[in-house]
Amino acid sequence: MVKAIVGANWGDEGKGKITDLLAEKSDVVVRFQGGANAGHTIICDYGKFALHQLPSGVFYSHVTNIIGNGVALDAAKFAQELRHLEEGGVPAPKVIVDLRCQLLMSYHVLLDTCEEARLGGKAFGSTKSGIAPFYSDKYAKIGIQVADLWHEDRLRAQVEHICELKNVLLEHLYHQPPLEPEKLMEELRGYRTILEPYVGDGVTFVHQALKEGKQVLLEGQLGSMKDPNLGIYPMTTSSHTLAGFGTVGGGVPPTAIEDVFTVTKAYSSAVGAGAFVSELFGDEAEELRRRGGDAGEYGATTGRPRRVGWFDAVATRYGCMVQGTTQAVLTAVDCLGYLDEIKVCTGYEIDGKVTRDFPVPALLDRAKPVYETLPGWKCDIRGVTDFDALPQAAKDYVAFLEKEIEVPITIVSTGPKRHEICYR
Known part of the structure; x- marks a missing residue:
């Protein structure tokens, strides 16, 4: 059986903790897309960890963790994370890097950084982790598969082809020194050394696990609004953030999910530029940002202050719809205990008409939030594990959101720690 865990919004929804919770009862955890541009923060018995490349099952010795073919693999960051786990006293995890996975290279980071600088005020708010150039190369068929590392002639031919193309851009558009094939070959040999103990056929492994009746968990990065097809294009990421892509990037059959x-x-939060209809500003935003999450609303990868706002039921209902949600998980309810009143965005006004349907990006900049106001509960509920023990106003808030997003909210998180959870 396959379960998927994904985000409904812009990312930063608290998926790391929930993935960690579900990984406890899984045999295989597969990271199926994205790169080191977004992280999952996990607080467990070993301490607090920010994962960017490794799947969130690495804290369980019974779990096999797979970095799937849809991931942008930064080998240096992968090695750094494994070291960080070791230093934190975590037993060496079981990890398979799929041979079909592709490598994020130093020139991807360079090109990402140069392009954001060139765009200036029109930049996408990239983390400059090389993600857009990586996926551009993948689909232009000038990427480098992990498997290629053990086929030097094939690798060298691809590297020379890449240099020929990239050096035109670097020289004439970005005014940077050209790439040197031999230096890239050295970089790749270093990655071969790092990855050698971990590479394997992740696709065959997953299919065999399913034949044996094992539990497989697909772990997504970011959320629905960041998908390049169904999100707020072009202010998206460059990989598919939807559970459906797990059938490709994770190599599982669609019938198994x-x-x-x-x-x-x-409430809502986002990193990066783009439309954010229910966004708060000034002191109101700063107060929510300060109280949000475990250490405030600052990006796990960049440390950037996240943009924050009221819960957006229009965006979340759409986000759950395109994910094919069977169960919704509501996190960070405990962060709202200081508020007298809590607003929920239940509609968008566009050109004088109110809609409950999430619009295409071309209309989104004209959308104004339509709010309903609910009473706050004005007390600390952090760590409560019995839903019935919550204040009535908090239970009513959850019920109101459930009605608005039109999928059952089965788990409510009341704090950052692993078992600060209420089941409904």
Whole structure:
């Protein structure tokens, strides 16, 4: 059986904790897309860890963790994370890097950085992790598969082809020194050394696990709004953030996915540029940002202050719909205990008309939020594990959101720690 865990919104929904929770009862955890541009923060018995490349099952000795073919693999960061786990006292995890996975290279980071600088005020708010150039190369068929590392002639031919193309851009558009094939070959030999103990056929492994009746968990990065097809294009990421892509990037059959857990926060947050209809500003935003999450609303990868706002039911209902959600998970409810009143965006006004349907990106900049106001509960609920023990106003808030997003909210998180959870 396959379960998927994905985000309903812009990412930063608290998926790391929920993935960690579900990984406890899984045999295989597969990271199926994205790169080191977004992280999952996990607080477990070993301490607090920010994962960017490794799947969130690495804290369990019974779990095999797979970095799937859809991932942008930064080998240096992969090695750094493994070291970080070791230094934190975590036993060496079981990891398979799929041979079909492709390598994020130093020139991807360079090109990403140069392009954001060139765009200036029109930049996408990239983390400059090389993600867009990586996926551009993958689909232009000038990427480098992990398997290529053990086929030097094939590798060298691809590297020379890459240099020929990239050096035109670097010289004439970005005014940077050209790439040197031999230096890239050295970089790749270093990656071969790092990855050699971990590479394997992730696709065959997953299919065999399913034949044996094992539990497989697909772990997604970011959320629905960041998908390049169904999100807020072009202010998206460059990989597909939807559970459906797990059938490609994770190598599982579509018929095997039985449960899609979609995570959303009790308020909204986002990193990066682009439309954000329910956004708050000034002191109101700063107060929510300061109280949000475990250490405030600052990006796990960049440390950037996240943009914050009221819960957006229009975006979340759409986000759950395109994910194929079977169960929604509501996180960070405990962060709202200081508020007298809590607003929820239940509609968008566009050109004088109110809609409950999430619009295409071309209309989104004209959308104004339509709010309903609910009473706050004005007390600390952090760590409560019995839903019935919550204040009535908090239970009513969850019920209201559930009605608005039109999928059952089965898990409510009341704090950052692993078992600060209420089941409904």
